[in-house]
Amino acid sequence: MPSARIGVFDSGLGGLTVVRELLHQAPGADILYVADQAHVPYGPRPLEHIRAFAEAISRYLQTQGCATVVMACNISSATALETVRCALPDIQCHGVIDPAVRSARQGPPGPVGVLATAGTIASRAYSRALGRTMPAVPVTEVACPDFVPIVEGGRTGTAEALDACSRYLAPLRGRAAQVILGCTHYPLLLPDLHAAASAMGWMMRVVDPAAEAAREAILCAGVNGTTGGRLVLQTTGDGAHFSAQAQAVLGYAVAPAVMELHWHEDGCLA
Numbered sequence: 203m204p205s206a207r208i209g210v211f212d213s214g215l216g217g218l219t220v221v222r223e224l225l226h227q228a229p230g231a232d233i234l235y236v237a238d239q240a241h242v243p244y245g246p247r248p249l250e251h252i253r254a255f256a257e258a259i260s261r262y263l264q265t266q267g268c269a270t271v272v273m274a275c276n277i278s279s280a281t282a283l284e285t286v287r288c289a290l291p292d293i294q295c296h297g298v299i300d301p302a303v304r305s306a307r308q309g310p311p312g313p314v315g316v317l318a319t320a321g322t323i324a325s326r327a328y329s330r331a332l333g334r335t336m337p338a339v340p341v342t343e344v345a346c347p348d349f350v351p352i353v354e355g356g357r358t359g360t361a362e363a364l365d366a367c368s369r370y371l372a373p374l375r376g377r378a379a380q381v382i383l384g385c386t387h388y389p390l391l392l393p394d395l396h397a398a399a400s401a402m403g404w405m406m407r408v409v410d411p412a413a414e415a416a417r418e419a420i421l422c423a424g425v426n427g428t429t430g431g432r433l434v435l436q437t438t439g440d441g442a443h444f445s446a447q448a449q450a451v452l453g454y455a456v457a458p459a460v461m462e463l464h465w466h467e468d469g470c471l472a
């Protein structure tokens with residue numbers, strides 16, 4: 203019987219928004235999460251580096267028994283999904299962009315806004331995917347380089363976060379019937395985003411791909427209520443720091459201790 207263990211990765215704590223959904227939809231899921239905090243933020247990095255990180259982390263997850271891998275990272279999904287699927291044909295690899303677009307299709311008609319990292323915007327992955335499935339719909343994309351450092355630095359709920367939200371939402375005001383959160387870190391800024399939008403008199407409708415991405419992975423991995431799995435967290439950064447961050451996202455009762463992983467000179471993880 204194939205392994206039901208689900209591997210999930212991101213540059214940092216953003217992918218925990220997908221883990222949170224996996225645990226909500228399938229409390230018995232067996233999950234291994236890797237945060238590549240040695241390289242966060244991914245957003246401004248050359249795309250070939252992102253592809254190399256994504257392939258090495260997926261390979262590592264495969265060696266740990268994961269037959270299903272979720273790139274809970276939009277920039278990896280935008281640039282590395284096909285590369286990893288070709289390189290590792292024995293695992294099922296999922297991204298978050300198609301789930302985001304499927305969720306947007308179920309939303310109100312009209313223009314779509316996308317907030318994402320500079321790399322994801324530059325890849326044009328969202329405008330292409332939205333153009334395929336919602337061809338007549340205008341799309342406005344906004345790169346938000348300050349968001350990931352604010353989230354990783356624990357500065358959500360501050361004046362700095364609110365100011366960044368106001369700046370990045372301004373070009374979408376009046377131009378978006380719904381706004382896709384095109385980076386898995388951004389749901390952690392939701393209170394700031396809604397506060398900034400309501401200060402503009404905007405009842406903003408947000409699309410978070412996490413629920414749809416989790417649903418797809420659970421179906422693929424064949425997780426059921428009797429799996430009886432556990433959550434394992436690993437980081438290429440500081441374990442104690444990531445443990446505190448994970449507890450804030452997942453809750454103290456859920457987040458376990460964190461193991462540190464290391465990048466080797468040959469580009470592998472161990």
Ligand code: DGL
Binds near residue numbers: 214245246277
């Ligand atoms: N959370 C990731 C994403 O969804 C990466 C953010 C970053 O490290 O720049 O794109």
